[in-house]
Amino acid sequence: MTLNDLQETKAKELATRKKIVLRCCLAAGCISSDAKGVKEQLVKAVAEAGLQDEVEVRGVGCMKLCCEGPLVQADPSNALYIKVTPDNAPAIIAALKGGKVALQQADPNSPFFTKQEPIVLANCGLIDPERIESYIAADGYLALHDAIVEMEPKDVLDAMVKSGLRGRGGAGFPTGLKWGTVAKSPGARKYVICNADEGDPGAFMDRSVLESDPHAILEGMVIAGYAVGADQGYIYCRAEYPLAITRLQKAIHQAKRLGLLGAGIFESPINFNIDIRIGAGAFVCGEETALMASVEGKRGTPRPRPPFPAERGLFDCPTLINNVETFANVAPILRRGVEWFAGIGTEKSKGTKVFALAGKIQNTGLIEVPMGTPLRTIVEEMGGGAPDGGKIKAVQTGGPSGGCIPAQHLDTPVDYESLTQLGSIMGSGGMIVMDETTRMVDVARFFMEFCMDESCGKCIPCRAGTVQMHHLLVKLLAREANARDLAQLEELCDMVKNTSLCGLGQTSPNPVLSTLRFFREEYEELLQPDPHAVPQLAAKP
Amino acid sequence: MAAKTLTIDGTQISAENHTSILQAAKEAGVKIPTLCHLEGVYDVGACRLCLVEVKGSNKLMPACTTRIYEGMEVTTDNERLQKYRRMTLELLFAERNHVCAVCVANGHCELQALAYELGMDHVRYDYCYPKWGVDASHRFMGMDHNRCILCQRCVRVCWHIEGAGTKNVSGRGSKSHIISDLNEPWGNSTTCTSCGKCLLACPTGALFHKGDTAGESLRDRSKLEFIVNAREKQQWTV
Numbered sequence: 001m002t003l004n005d006l007q008e009t010k011a012k013e014l015a016t017r018k019k020i021v022l023r024c025c026l027a028a029g030c031i032s033s034d035a036k037g038v039k040e041q042l043v044k045a046v047a048e049a050g051l052q053d054e055v056e057v058r059g060v061g062c063m064k065l066c067c068e069g070p071l072v073q074a075d076p077s078n079a080l081y082i083k084v085t086p087d088n089a090p091a092i093i094a095a096l097k098g099g100k101v102a103l104q105q106a107d108p109n110s111p112f113f114t115k116q117e118p119i120v121l122a123n124c125g126l127i128d129p130e131r132i133e134s135y136i137a138a139d140g141y142l143a144l145h146d147a148i149v150e151m152e153p154k155d156v157l158d159a160m161v162k163s164g165l166r167g168r169g170g171a172g173f174p175t176g177l178k179w180g181t182v183a184k185s186p187g188a189r190k191y192v193i194c195n196a197d198e199g200d201p202g203a204f205m206d207r208s209v210l211e212s213d214p215h216a217i218l219e220g221m222v223i224a225g226y227a228v229g230a231d232q233g234y235i236y237c238r239a240e241y242p243l244a245i246t247r248l249q250k251a252i253h254q255a256k257r258l259g260l261l262g263a264g265i266f267e268s269p270i271n272f273n274i275d276i277r278i279g280a281g282a283f284v285c286g287e288e289t290a291l292m293a294s295v296e297g298k299r300g301t302p303r304p305r306p307p308f309p310a311e312r313g314l315f316d317c318p319t320l321i322n323n324v325e326t327f328a329n330v331a332p333i334l335r336r337g338v339e340w341f342a343g344i345g346t347e348k349s350k351g352t353k354v355f356a357l358a359g360k361i362q363n364t365g366l367i368e369v370p371m372g373t374p375l376r377t378i379v380e381e382m383g384g385g386a387p388d389g390g391k392i393k394a395v396q397t398g399g400p401s402g403g404c405i406p407a408q409h410l411d412t413p414v415d416y417e418s419l420t421q422l423g424s425i426m427g428s429g430g431m432i433v434m435d436e437t438t439r440m441v442d443v444a445r446f447f448m449e450f451c452m453d454e455s456c457g458k459c460i461p462c463r464a465g466t467v468q469m470h471h472l473l474v475k476l477l478a479r480e481a482n483a484r485d486l487a488q489l490e491e492l493c494d495m496v497k498n499t500s501l502c503g504l505g506q507t508s509p510n511p512v513l514s515t516l517r518f519f520r521e522e523y524e525e526l527l528q529p530d531p532h533a534v535p536q537l538a539a540k541p
Numbered sequence: 542m543a544a545k546t547l548t549i550d551g552t553q554i555s556a557e558n559h560t561s562i563l564q565a566a567k568e569a570g571v572k573i574p575t576l577c578h579l580e581g582v583y584d585v586g587a588c589r590l591c592l593v594e595v596k597g598s599n600k601l602m603p604a605c606t607t608r609i610y611e612g613m614e615v616t617t618d619n620e621r622l623q624k625y626r627r628m629t630l631e632l633l634f635a636e637r638n639h640v641c642a643v644c645v646a647n648g649h650c651e652l653q654a655l656a657y658e659l660g661m662d663h664v665r666y667d668y669c670y671p672k673w674g675v676d677a678s679h680r681f682m683g684m685d686h687n688r689c690i691l692c693q694r695c696v697r698v699c700w701h702i703e704g705a706g707t708k709n710v711s712g713r714g715s716k717s718h719i720i721s722d723l724n725e726p727w728g729n730s731t732t733c734t735s736c737g738k739c740l741l742a743c744p745t746g747a748l749f750h751k752g753d754t755a756g757e758s759l760r761d762r763s764k765l766e767f768i769v770n771a772r773e774k775q776q777w778t779v
Contacts, residue, residue, distance in 0.1 A: 282713065299710060304586040304606045457691060457710070457717030458587045464632035467715050468666045488665065495628045498601055499589045 041089035061212020164350035169323035185318035200399025203430030220327030302502035345371030398427025401507035403514025462505030646746030678728030695739035
């Protein structure tokens, strides 16, 4: 494969495009409501109407408005059909000819779509994730060519530093700095790992990206491998994402066939292989050291850092480990320029962030907004507020490691620092909206149960501390706890936070701490009088 | 073999490069409480009792796995650390069924000794009273899961000193437990060499020699270190 071949493939793909494209969402969410049947019937209806030469029915990735799936969008008319059933297929074809048909439609010009700034999701819902040509037609693998053929590894590292991209896994570590550290670490063998072990309750950003645009991840990883000097990559994906895994396998196979992966990429001496490792369902394997232990075939438990993976990681070699969304940002940065990327977002948080909007909100689905967008814009304008005229009470970000942001702080801009200040974290992108009917102690208990079940059992504070914290929360909800129990809960939160071995334990008290901070009265309402309290002595006359 | 100078609890000491804080402190006569650490095998930093404060870091560092550096300032003992250590012990006592009075390790149990030493005189948490069993299928050794604190010392000696790889951990979180082979009764294990190193390593009465009285079940842990030193450094004296 050379640049010419790449351009030829693109031209050929564009030349075969038909006038009208019916894009049919084939991501896991829509498939679960029979999107495959919809696509089949659409193909059939097109054939019956004799429109094969004019209309293309294309299976695409996530079209973002997940709550209204299955979704079908027509190009160029832009009509977006929602809740499509296979029976609707003839009506959709009839509508193409200008007929007036009663089909449920969503407004593609609503704030949910117009306020988005797609970089990571740029190809989501547009290209066919199962065909590499579709990705190449959207300028895919151009950045890889530029990086390998025209740039030195040092230039790629410089670009990443200048872009200001920060890790999208949650902690926000500067990506350029991490790549630079791995590149500088001495070692004959180095590895690149993509962390696709997305496990936060309510989060599905990484799954959607993998299902909708798998080649973008591969391209990002190869560029990373070139920049840090690695020739082997691993994608660690959880087994609960079978569709993502299938599409990744297909993508790897196609990229290898075209010489974009494997030996001699773009006919250069650069080699890079990618293998998939499938997780067995442990949440803690999203923690980088546990993930690497799992890739090595060991029990997935974390180990103390330092040494950091950049210095000693997989098989004791320097290892670069980034999240799916981080890798998805790499190719667009190189293709569209560092300045363009650095111009988006806030001073300290550049670019965009993908969120999975879920919970008590009208429009659940996938959104990508520039950093610094106020939470209010996301939940009220884009999300359409709580359903049935309810009032939003809080927004939970960061999953079990994050916290609840109360409604009075909805004007907070979404960036790493602001969310941390409020006792939450950016996290990987799960955003759960809660309305007035949600009891915050319930929320805290739910997340504590999650952490308790998912603790790996290695260190005592997390293994036994989460059990005790969960027990106290259950006691509280059963109205059997008193002020001393609450004090004990707070003391445990502090202890587990400061003494646990890995991030899972250290952040497990966050949902309790943040709800205590903003909704303390809900805890106090549940308290019972202390039977052993020392009675107050009456003041002497 | 460069040496580094560091300060531990206000006293300046020097130690060999690449030693851990724990090792350096031990050489300087400062005792840091530990449970999962065992001389002779590598450290995992799991029990969190040896956490110390290091100036310039806002996180507590495990003394067993943190390497020293020039000019490091370490605090191994203060009110906050004591409180955390006592709480860790309380959590352990509440987690499984530790009843000293009827335990074979009574009087020479590291968990019990630490509780005395750190002044953990009562447990404020509700006991979990889990129903763990006893594996007495082995000819002359037994495993009482009720007394296990999951320090994984037995696992480490089994893999890295004996090289048998019989012991392992199964399950997650509070359901974690030590298993033999692929979760079979210990007596059925085909890999166990019955060397008894796990018994020497166990800090509590979880692993015991059948028929031993409390007075007889003293463990000479220096044997483990002796084996490792003899093998790796060709040193035949302790």
